[in-house]
Amino acid sequence: MDRIVIRGAKSLNGTIYIGGAKNAALPLLASCLLSEQTLTLSNLPHLVDVSSMAHLLAELGVSISMNGNAGGGGNMGRVFELTACGNIHTTAPYELVRKMRASILVLGPLLARYGVARVSLPGGCAIGTRPVDLHLKALAQMGAEIDLTDGYIEAKAPNGLKGAHIVFPTVTVGGTENLLMAAALADGKTIITNAAREPEVTDLAQCLVAMGAKIEGIGTDTLNIIGQRELHGADYSVVPDRIETGSYAVAAAVTDGDLTLKGTRLNLIESIAGILRQSGVSIVEVDDGIRVRRASEGISGVDVMTEPFPGFPTDMQAQMMVLMSVARGASMITETIFENRFMHVPELSRMGADINVHGSSAIIRGGVKLKGAQVMATDLRASVSLVLAALSADGETEINRVYHLDRGYERLEEKLAACGADIVRIKD
């Protein structure tokens, strides 16, 4: 398993290109199942999760051709042409789904277009912890018959899906996406109330519109979808990754650096930028991106609560905790989206961070100088928080199990090294 070794306390200066959003790319890839014509997606990030989704689609019988590096200007975004015509299988097997939870996103489009889908329950995730019950209930409301057998979701809609009024009791990004895709080909009108408003959901809705779907209320919490008999092909470019943007913004702040992040947009990270500015980080818009550096007064603690968009994203919580660990004063970070999302805390503590967790809140007493240590990555965002901590820390940090990073950060070491980080990957 690869390791990353970082010798920290070096300020980062330069330009980093932000790729297309992983969390937009995954549903966009799945949406190719809705049409027999070709969907061309550009600005796709080169990430393990994107390859896993492409692999799953290829197994289902989608023909995929790939072109590399079409983004130009330092952006390495890839272009995929995806065509779901001919003999499409409707079973997403365990071996592929277990690698990536977002594989559940093929359920809605398969069911809508073929009237049948068999999708393994997402890997390691029994219904009950990080469940998909809301996806299933909503599809059942649209007329799907759903059974759970041998670890598989067996869904049928022999007479097609019918429009329905779906009220999500909690905001679910994947649930909204699955339902949007299902409703695009359903018979009649679907209303989704309490829909997720994340930019990645909006990106999917806009791509579906480009494919001929009729959707109103895009970007709001109420989506009205008039089902169409069929969708057609389209060309669509993936929205920039706001979490990659936010992660590198924190990298600039914790290393007292000055980074220009290109290929991204300030309006995608308003809540992140708001909190960073409050803590003393300067963020200004520049041509095709943003410039981030520490303001002269230095960083001080701010309280943060994760919330669905437009609130502060849970996917930036771990990174923010690193910034708060080195900030002046105390702060509190409250996680409201996921139950068990403080796995980075013991690792950050090994590097000298002063963090106490009480239920869903963490109290961080800042002002510490982090110190290099051997640490272990536990999930994607926890991993990047360890990279950020290591960049700020005195001495050497060795991060183990970095395969998590490859799921969500393209060419991370290369991008950081080009800005002055002392970072190497050791392949075992």
Ligand code: UD1
């Ligand atoms: C997506 C993102 C993930 C992000 C999360 C929240 C992708 C590929 N992943 O995950 O990076 O952290 O949104 O912004 O886009 N829930 C249920 N039942 C369900 C579905 C969800 O109880 O059927 C709960 C979840 O356990 C969680 C909350 O709802 O507590 C939000 O989950 P959801 O928005 O669905 O997250 P994902 O789509 O899995």
